[in-house]
Amino acid sequence: MRWQAAPSKLFCSSPPDGNNTPPSMLRHLTSKIKATGPIPVAEYMREVLTNPVKGYYVRNNMLGPEGDFITSPEISQIFGELIGVWIISEWMGAGQPKQLQLVELGPGKGSLASDVLRVFSQLQSVLGGASVSLHLVEVSPALSLLQAQNLTGNRSQEADAEDDPVYRRGETDAGLPVSWYHQLDDVPTGFSVFVAHEFFDALPIHKFQRTEKGWREVLVDIDPEKPDTLRFVVAPAPTLASTSLVQADETRDHVEVSAEGGVIVQQLARRIIEDGGAALIIDYGHNGTKTDTFRGFKGHQLHDVLASPGSADLTADVDFNYLRRMAGGGVACLGPVTQRTFLKNMGIDTRMQVLLRNCSDPSTRKQLISSYNMLTNPAKMGERFHFFSLLHPSRLAKPQKPEGLKLEKKKSPAPLPVAGFTELKFA
Known part of the structure; x- marks a missing residue:
């Protein structure tokens, strides 16, 4: 499972899983390195995961029991329901604007x-006449087709024009419009709530090592003694990334920085400031304390990040302190808080009581209890995953005193009908 943690084997070379003939992604990478020299880890991740021809995310459906990892929404629908309640709460706190774009x-x-849209449907009396639409940012053709099937059935089609920023359109059973994009910038402006669940951990990272001569970037190179094997090396001289991405007051000896993640957070912050809305980032991560977290997953097991590139998922813990810094001071950043804390604050215990009270089937009850344990147990996902939010500054009350350091959240203009939520049907 993707939430398991273990250090990656930095500076260890990795053979290509015993194949005599190097896989196509490995051939592509070795050709690239021979032509240009060792490449940054960020470039390695980008090629391995999102290369338009050979990328892991482009070619594979990697989710679920038969894939390489499983995520919280696949474990229990309660997870998505509670996020749906949070979204509606933020929409209400913003004054119930006439437009609500859900962007994932x-x-x-x-x-x-x-699961979020089901909450929207069953709390339609709360949403009133708001115009609701779903916008999905997805680079994988294989996954976009799966999403279209699950969300729209046969009611979606590819865009006619290649230059159309929306590459697929459809609608749900309830008639809500759904649009697919390759990048965040293509999503229309307007009041939006952005959700990123296990998204930032897969964004490319640069790795840096402190040396006697200063910070140096960690690169991916070919092992000179094993031409079909990749290895990590340290750049002999400063690179543009090592001189611009490492903070001057950094105290760690090894640092991972996702410049791409920083850019996306800046985009989210700008849109929230200009158009209103909020963003919820859910991932495993830390507050600028961890060092080497780069790792791979294949068949729900840890996998050497340099072995058989393109056959396994690559991931790294999210540095929430870095995201907070990149968001700037224009938005309010709350968290991170643990998944256990967030779900309990959103009423998962009440929801579970209702479901168990209305469930007489022993196997279903067992599944409910098991999924609850997986999501909230500190030894499982409960404290492994964290929730981090960006809010419009209007959602926070100003401190009463100049010396006050804590900002308190404003109350929503109307209470969320929890009783109505607890009656949601379990599908």
């Missing part, structure tokens, strides 16, 4: 979006 980055199979 890296939507997987579409399970999370489906």
Whole structure:
């Protein structure tokens, strides 16, 4: 499972899983390195995961029991339902604007979006006449087709024009419009709530090592003694990344920085400031304390990041301190808080009581209890995953005193009908 943690084997070379003939992605990478020299880890990740021809995310459906990892929305629909309640709460706190765009980055199979939309449907009396639409940012053709099937059935089609920023359109059973994009910038402006669940951990990272001569970037190179094997090396001289991405007051000896993640957070912050809305980032991560977290997953097991590139998922813990810094001071950043804390604050215990009270089938009850344990147990996902939000500054009250350091959240203009939520049907 993707939430398991283990250090990656930095500076260890990795053979290509015993194949005599190097896989196509490995051949592509070795050709690239021979032509240009060792490449940054960020470039390695980008090629391995999102190369338009050979990339792991482009070619594979990697989710679920038969894939390489499983995510919270696949474990229980309660996870998505509670996020749906949070979204409606933020929409209400913003004054119930007439437009609500739900934007999901890296939507997987579409399970999370489906559960959120079901909450929207069953709390329609709260949403009133608001215009609701779903916008999915997805680079994988294989996953976009799966999302379309799960969310729209046969009611979607590819865009006619190649230059259309929307490459697929459809609608749900309830008639809500659904659009697919390759990048966040293509999503229309307007009041939006952005959700990114296990999205930032797959964004390319640069790795840096402190040396006697200063910070040096960690690169991926070919092992001179094994031409079909990749290895990590340290750049002999400063690179543009090592001189611009490492903070001057950094105290760690090894640092991972996702410049791409920083850019996306800046985009989210700008849109929230200009158009209103909020963003919820859910991932495993830390507050600028960890060092080497780069690792691979294949068949729900840890996998050497340099072995058989393109056959396994690559991931690294999210540095929430870096995201907070990149968001700037224009938005309010809350968290990170643990998944256990967030779900309990959103009422998962009440929801579970209702479901168990209305469930007489022993096997279903066992599944409910098991999924609850997986999501909230500190030894499992409960403290492994964290929730981090970006809010419009209007959602926070100003401190009463100049010396006050804590900002308190404003109350929503109307209470969320929890009783109505607890009566949601379990599908």
